[in-house]
Amino acid sequence: MAISELAKIRRDVFTEIARLALSGRLKEMPDATKKIIPDGPARYRCCIYKERAIVEERLVLANGGRNGKGEEISAGPVVQILETACNGCSLDKFTVTDACVGCVAHHCKSNCPKDAIMIVQGRAYIDQSRCVECGSCRRACKYGAIIELARPCERACPVQALHVGEGRLATIDYDKCIFCGKCVEGCPFGAAADVSFVGPVCEELYKKEKKLYAILAPSIVGQFGVKVTIDQIKAALKLLGFAGVMEAACGADATVISEGEEFLETVPKSRPFMTTSCCPAFVEAIAKHLPEHQNKVSHTPSPMAFAAKMFKKEDPDGLVVFIGPCIAKKHEATKIEEMDYVLTFEELFAIFHAAQIKPEEVVAEVASLDEASRDGRGFAKAGGVAKAVENYLLERDSGLDIHVIACQGIAECLQTLKDIAAGKIFANLVEGMSCTGGCVGGPGVLNRPQIVGKQVEKLMQDSSLHSPLENTRALEILHDAK
Secondary structure (H helix, E strand, C coil): CCCCHHHHHHHHHHHHHHHHHHCCCHHHHHHHHHHHCCCCCCCCCCCHHHHHHHHHHHHHHHCCCECCCCCECCCCCCEEECCCCCCCCCCCCEEECCCCCCCCCCHHHHHCCCCCEEEECCEEEECCCCCCCCCHHHHHCCCCCEEECCCHHHHHCCCCCEEECHHHCEEECCCCCCCCCHHHHHCCCCCEEECCCHHHHHHHHHHCCCCEEEEECHHHCCCCCCCCCHHHHHHHHHHHCCCEEEEHHHHHHHHHHHHHHHHHHHCCCCCCCEECCCCHHHHHHHHHHCHHHHHHECCCCCHHHHHHHHHHHHCCCCEEEEEECCCHHHHHHCCCCCCCEEEEHHHHHHHHHHCCCCHHHCCCCCCCCCCCEHHHHHHHCCCHHHHHHHHHHHHHCCCCCCCEEEEECHHHHHHHHHHHHCCCCCCCEEEEECCCCCHHHCCCCCCCHHHHHHHHHHHHHHCCECCHHHCHHHHHHHHHHC
16 A cells, blocks of 8 residues: 555654664664654755654654653653644635625625625635634625635544644644544644554563563454465564464454343343444544433443453463554553553554564464454454344344444444434444444554455454354453453
């Protein structure tokens, strides 16, 4: 998949941090800045000094918010705005186009609450120093001659948590933010960025003081190429130094059973419908934007949480690292006692590159695909979670009345919940996915969702476990949870 210049810089930063941490040389972080931005003419900004200043900030974020001495520099939420990187987009939100015909009514002028509209030589003109960006002029114009230009970061945010503050710099309202990472994807200057744990994870691998365990999200298949098997990725992680690797789909089997039982116990007895809980951005969106429906969210832990519990049971002193396509999982991990770190597939790619490990060249024994069921592996795609729970419920009782709706994108998810509450549609089991296509379309992926989706389907077909109830490891952790 072709990547942008911004993605190349981001991966260069991850690779350099990984290279330094894997060799115990994080104190040399300042030298990495000049390696990434060498002497010479500026390529992206006004000068190489600004380019280096931005890279310095990125290096700190890539090291978990710490400098090379281990001092915390950038403490805060997992999604942040790098002020140095923000271009302060000078777009005027409302602009009069050539479609203005200089009408007699001047509805735009008469409807402006701040007298910011002037008529110059028969044409409307907006005085931006007075404009408060309310949009009254655009709505009033009968010709549609006034257009609204949204800044990319604002347009990308599905919950209007990002706005432009003083000096036209982007600002995140964390009372609204759901940590979905859409602003990270949307900002062409890379000013919206997420905290990365590439440095801390690689440092732990170097020190070897504790064993590290990796949890692989179901959407891992196809990320490093369609010919790279899940067994090769597991083997590559062990070459890197991980003591154990588990598919999150194993935890998903536990989630399926738990959510199925929760549905049977509560719907419709104590609530009219239930939503799934595996997408942290969806859960966060309900909590912050539709709190009246928070009681509809499943109380079941996510697959990541269940898998982490399995590892911690086996080695309480070990460190657990989730590897997936999701930025919101980094925020979810702060609420799970058993979770230590979260990496994206993009960050894992950089770590492999720094360690000179090529998954496609790793020789791995072909293992039987009995670690998780086909339904657990289907969590990677939109509709997969709800389908898995529905299958479980029908396996329990084929006569159950189950009405499923699977939503993609936060706007669609929230609107669906409103429509159900208003009686416009009926459903008693709702799946919500922040990303279009499900986890295969997450912000930290390496390959196209369509390609990965087909690989997920193939892995599901090859799975030797047909039902989560056949997964003894999942059943065991559920028994312990009781």
